[in-house]
Amino acid sequence: MTIDTPSLELAARDARGLAMDAVAKCKSGHLGLPLGAAEIGAALFGTALNYNPDEPRWLNRDRFILSAGHGSMFLYGWLHLSGYAVSLEDLKNFRQLHSITPGHPEFHETPGVEATTGPLGQGVSNAVGFAISSKMCEARFNTAAHRIFNHHVVALAGDGCLQEGVAQEASALAGHLGLDNLILIYDSNNVTLDAMAPVTQSEDTAARYAAYGWEVHQIDGHNLHEIAEAVQKAKDSTSGKPQFIIAKTIIGKGIAEVCGTNKAHGEAGVKFVTESRKALGLPDETFFVSPETRAYFEKRKAALKAEYAAWEKTYAAWRAGNADLAKEIDDALAGRTPDLLKAIPPFDPSVNIATRKAGSDVLQPVCAAMPLVVSGSADLHGSTLNYIKDGGDYTRQNHAGRNLHFGIREHAMCGIMNGIAYDGIFRPSGATFLVFSDYGRPSIRLAALSHLPAVYIFTHDSVGVGEDGPTHEPVETVAALRAIPGLDVIRPGDPEETAGAFAAAFMKTDGPTMLVLTRQNLPTQNDIPVATRREGVVHGGYIAKKETGKLEFILLASGSELQHALKAAETLGAGARVVSMPCFERFERQSAEYKESVLPKSCRKRVSIEAGISDPWFRYVGLDGKTVAIDRFGLSAPGNIVMEQLGITAAKVVEAAKSI
Numbered sequence: 236m237t238i239d240t241p242s243l244e245l246a247a248r249d250a251r252g253l254a255m256d257a258v259a260k261c262k263s264g265h266l267g268l269p270l271g272a273a274e275i276g277a278a279l280f281g282t283a284l285n286y287n288p289d290e291p292r293w294l295n296r297d298r299f300i301l302s303a304g305h306g307s308m309f310l311y312g313w314l315h316l317s318g319y320a321v322s323l324e325d326l327k328n329f330r331q332l333h334s335i336t337p338g339h340p341e342f343h344e345t346p347g348v349e350a351t352t353g354p355l356g357q358g359v360s361n362a363v364g365f366a367i368s369s370k371m372c373e374a375r376f377n378t379a380a381h382r383i384f385n386h387h388v389v390a391l392a393g394d395g396c397l398q399e400g401v402a403q404e405a406s407a408l409a410g411h412l413g414l415d416n417l418i419l420i421y422d423s424n425n426v427t428l429d430a431m432a433p434v435t436q437s438e439d440t441a442a443r444y445a446a447y448g449w450e451v452h453q454i455d456g457h458n459l460h461e462i463a464e465a466v467q468k469a470k471d472s473t474s475g476k477p478q479f480i481i482a483k484t485i486i487g488k489g490i491a492e493v494c495g496t497n498k499a500h501g502e503a504g505v506k507f508v509t510e511s512r513k514a515l516g517l518p519d520e521t522f523f524v525s526p527e528t529r530a531y532f533e534k535r536k537a538a539l540k541a542e543y544a545a546w547e548k549t550y551a552a553w554r555a556g557n558a559d560l561a562k563e564i565d566d567a568l569a570g571r572t573p574d575l576l577k578a579i580p581p582f583d584p585s586v587n588i589a590t591r592k593a594g595s596d597v598l599q600p601v602c603a604a605m606p607l608v609v610s611g612s613a614d615l616h617g618s619t620l621n622y623i624k625d626g627g628d629y630t631r632q633n634h635a636g637r638n639l640h641f642g643i644r645e646h647a648m649c650g651i652m653n654g655i656a657y658d659g660i661f662r663p664s665g666a667t668f669l670v671f672s673d674y675g676r677p678s679i680r681l682a683a684l685s686h687l688p689a690v691y692i693f694t695h696d697s698v699g700v701g702e703d704g705p706t707h708e709p710v711e712t713v714a715a716l717r718a719i720p721g722l723d724v725i726r727p728g729d730p731e732e733t734a735g736a737f738a739a740a741f742m743k744t745d746g747p748t749m750l751v752l753t754r755q756n757l758p759t760q761n762d763i764p765v766a767t768r769r770e771g772v773v774h775g776g777y778i779a780k781k782e783t784g785k786l787e788f789i790l791l792a793s794g795s796e797l798q799h800a801l802k803a804a805e806t807l808g809a810g811a812r813v814v815s816m817p818c819f820e821r822f823e824r825q826s827a828e829y830k831e832s833v834l835p836k837s838c839r840k841r842v843s844i845e846a847g848i849s850d851p852w853f854r855y856v857g858l859d860g861k862t863v864a865i866d867r868f869g870l871s872a873p874g875n876i877v878m879e880q881l882g883i884t885a886a887k888v889v890e891a892a893k894s895i
Contacts, residue, residue: 236464242531243281243459246316247273248515249528251489253315254308255508256521257329257336264330264338267486267500268306268393271456272422275391275482276309278462280317281535283470285386287543288318288536291346294372294564295386295546298349298365298658302358302392302402303422304339309391311336314347316528318536321345323522342657342685350657351685354677356399359419360647362390363405364654366417366477367629367639368661371609374634376560381553383546387470389418394432397421397440401678404647409477410448413631417477418469419449422456424486426497444479456482475631489515567607567660570688570745575738576769578604582730584761590752590794591694593730595620597737598692602626602637605662605741609655610692611639612666613648618754619666621692645671649678649691656687662741664690668700669751670709672716682747683721689747690740696726697846698865698881699755699795701874708869708877714851716749717819725818726751727772728797729760732817735772739821753795755874760801768815775821776814776833784809788892789834791816791843791855796883799844803888811892812838819851842891846883861891 254269280286284297301310308329314321321335328334335345339353349365352358365388372384396402409417421440425432441451450472454461462482469478487499490511498504504511517523554561566572578600582593602608602623609629616622616638626637641648645667652663672679672693682689698708716724725736725748733752740748760768763779771777776791780801787810792800797815804811814833816822822830834841834855841860843852849864856862863882870877878884 238282238463240459243277246528247277249524250312252517253312257308257326258502259505259508261330265305265501266504268303269309270489271424271484271486274457274459276313278459280313282463283466297386298388300350300358300362300390302390302396304352307340317532319347355395356402357650359392359396359402360405360650361654362388363409364651365658366414368655368658369416370634381549383550383553387416391420393422394427401646401650404644407447413475414477415475420480420482422484423481424484426486428500430497449479450474450476451479453481456484572742573604575742579734581765587756587758589756590727590733591620593733594752597734601737601741608662609637610664611641613641613645614643615667619694621666645674649675652689653678653682656689666692668695669693669712670707680719683719686746688744691749694752695754696751698869698877699874701877704871705868710865711848713847717851721746723748723818723820726794727817728794729757731765731768732772735769739773757795758798772817774825775818776816779815780804780813782810782812786838789838789841793845796844799885802885806889840895842888844888863887863891
């Protein structure tokens with residue numbers, strides 16, 4: 236293939252200069268990748284990627300994910316050069332307060348940033364999610380007459396990313412699924428932060444990825460022609476495999492004193508920047524971009540916009556002939572959801588079932604009302620019960636399937652869900668046992684940080700699991716998840732509360748929700764109206780049983796322990812109020828008036844009950860109140876016996892209330 240090598244070499248030089256100047260100015264950051272991968276950036280943004288800087292969320296753009304997010308100046312520099320709304324002033328404000336060039340790329344902050352990256356390996360799993368989403372878009376929206384989705388997903392990762400387990404979980408699944416729209420470029424510079432890479436690794440990475448089912452290419456990462464040719468070959472491949480490009484590079488290239496060593500990773504090269512800039516042929520003026528580079532990317536932008544205009548004509552014709560599908564995309568991009576409370580039929584009041592089973596029943600009308608919801612499980616569909624009936628399985632042969640089989644890969648599942656959510660068309664949900672949320676917690680945290688509308692349907696929520704014993708009985712897990720800012724943790728207490736929980740979760744578009752469901756059957760609370768239970772969950776907390784005399788006690792409960800609070804109230808008499816608190820986070824978002832109406836400050840005799848640690852409840856019971864909780868690990872025995880042995884009973888609530 237033919238590329239304008241002199242222009243791209245000059246652009247790579249200018250990008251190196253921008254990175255040096257930005258890191259030197261703020262005296263913080265990572266120079267190694269922006270300098271070492273400058274030719275990769277020039278080849279990608281200068282010839283290989285298909286994008287429109289004026290429409291950074293164009294549906295059919297190639298997605299570029301910088302998994303090695305510490306090298307953020309690489310991305311910011313190339314976004315600036317290629318014409319995105321990232322100015323020189325923004326580069327000068329690198330890592331400064333309220334700038335759009337933060338220390339690591341953050342979703343929603345910067346035009347052209349596809350994902351929040353920084354924790355190593357996450358971007359690889361995100362890229363797999365993007366690739367799955369792209370395949371699902373092709374299957375659902377492309378027609379014989381109009382092909383509106385045919386883009387690629389390109390990720391750049393380093394040794395640190397590939398050492399992380401989440402990247403390997405996701406890479407194995409990508410190979411198994413044959414995601415041939417995925418290109419992973421490995422910036423192979425033989426360096427990690429503390430030392431040269433051979434200190435901690437000796438595996439044959441090429442052989443590993445070939446064994447995963449990827450097509451592997453090896454190139455000189457400083458040879459512009461080889462890079463561009465490898466990416467084009469990867470795009471054109473008919474192997475049916477994801478593409479792995481090993482680009483051998485020199486970290487910190489351009490600063491002779493540190494390049495090729497682990498010292499080049501951070502800002503150790505800053506003290507050599509002045510002489511290094513001169514050696515590169517850059518003028519004394521900092522944040523310099525040559526007129527030739529400006530002219531090259533103006534021409535490149537014009538060509539890209541012409542391709543975009545041609546796609547727009549195809550898209551307009553597709554919309555004219557596919558109004559229903561077009562509405563699905565419009566609703567997804569706008570965050571519009573139906574009223575799911577109305578879409579979910581009421582439960583048979585005579586049936587006492589586990590909330591995981593209630594969740595399975597609720598999921599079906601939710602998915603009928605929201606056709607872009609997809610559901611996956613980490614090899615536990617038979618236990619988590621979150622399979623979409625008649626949704627089909629997503630496989631190598633069937634990209635229209637709505638059920639994803641992640642295998643025993645909880646971390647990758649959550650990272651891949653993030654990639655699907657970042658892409659913004661499909662609504663991802665995924666399931667495992669609650670105790671294994673610790674495997675996926677880093678990705679769950681990033682979903683909250685990035686305001687992604689992911690839904691986690693995690694079951695087997697407490698010591699009620701029983702016979703499986705302490706390893707499978709979460710006690711501290713719900714509290715730990717409640718500690719993540721922006722994550723709604725909902726623990727419903729019966730089928731109708733479960734209906735409210737699913738409605739709340741899938742109608743939320745500005746952040747993730749964790750649905751925490753039981754294995755064991757629970758009594759249906761028919762004394763509480765259906766609407767009260769459902770809407771109460773949406774509000775996070777509500778009065779499940781109002782006192783009939785002067786208010787003396789407030790009993791608070793979540794999930795499976797609601798039954799015990801209600802039973803205790805019967806013993807305590809007319810002055811006892813029961814408050815169901817399925818979601819602290821939603822309750823805290825209510826008005827002060829609503830919260831006071833549910834938990835009046837005048838009543839200080841409060842008791843909480845939950846089959847988990849006591850810490851989160853002190854917010855609501857106060858200094859005078861009591862908690863009935865489990866501040867230890869569980870036991871191996873039938874679930875009802877474990878609950879009894881650990882004091883999760885109505886009798887303990889009564890005892891605690893009377894002791895205040």
